[in-house]
Amino acid sequence: MNLLKAGRWITALGLVLLAGVYVRALAFTPIERTQGVAQKIFYLHVPAAIWTETAMILVGLASVFFLFLKDPRLDRFAEASAEAGIVFGSIVLTTGPIWGKPIWGTWWTWDARLTLTLLLFLMYVGYLLLRGAVTDAGLRARYAAVLGICGACLVPFVHLSVIMFRTLHPQPIILKPGPPSLPAEMLVTFLLSFGVFTMLYVGFVMQRYALSLLREEARHA
């Protein structure tokens, strides 16, 4: 299975490069003045967070198109993307508290972004649970698409309800109007890390996609 092999190679290369990014982040990128070494987790946390949300958006889009086109490839992609999204979500939800403890003095706070991420995470765990609970493939794809679309429509409402909480979370410094407000070395490290996470996402999705294809073939054989 070429796709599976390619996915494995991309993931392995991504992991090696991730180690490289961390060598650069720890040894060759300046230490942030107020946060100290704790800021280094930024190079892991933010790319993972961006890919968590992107993966979820892609699940929603794939779900919408699936209901119109009934193409099983879209359903397989949605499943793979949700699985990858959960992996990145776990990274965000573990690195966040590790950073929060020394900087905020608390592991967890019911802050807007934390709540949003946790809720999205739980929603997509539910999505995979639903997929696991339906045995018929056609039914599973349609159910998952319905839930995926509802999930995508819920996101703006969650945003609405959580922006009312006061936020402790640092404001965006990269994805915001205007140029990024961080030193060039840090930006380069961040962009390298983002590239590596993109590779990991692609590698994960390719592997899971290939796996669900194999699973289907095994069932028909």
Added chain:
Amino acid sequence: MVEILRHGWLLARKDLLVEFRSRTAILSAVVFTVLVLLVFNFGRDPTAVAAVDLAPSILWVTFTFAAVLALNRAFQLELENQALDGLLLAPVSRASIYLGKLVANLIFVAVVEGVGLPLFALFFNVAILPVLGPLLVVIALATVGFVAVGTLFSAMTARTRFAELLLPVLLLPFMLPPLIWAVFATAALLAGRPLSEATAWLRFLAAFDLVFVTLAFLLFPATVNE
């Protein structure tokens, strides 16, 4: 359009009639609601936390659990003797089926809430009468949101393994935004603050209802068509 409404009402009446003949589910749901209220009474330290501070949370946690419990029933009813297949073969549109289930569920949950609300006022000594009108609007708007999403999801979970467990897992994340607004609105009302403070939350609740009722009507056919 008139056809859809008429068929929807017929289906809702059928569900309610089935319910009224046996009364098992509605009685269980009411008793469950009373028990949750009791659990809340013993789950707090009365010397440390005044009931009125906790009142909005008590009310909404109780209603959330009661709604989840009630929603499990809607499509489970149709599993016996392949009743759902019969329903799908009947010359009624998918929209009518969803509408019928939605209305029946709304009435079911409303009855449970109708019993729960006075008991909540009684047990926790909360003066709800002065704000009864606006409070009922909050409850109605939040309930429509819960039940619209819940009816759609229960159509899916009823035909899976672990339906009773899966529905709350899928539904609770969707109940959280309306729950947050309903709690804020209820807290403002019970604290006797001006009505204008609650209107922003009411608008959010109405927007949520509008989006998810529309979405559920659009998506429901995908959950039942073969």
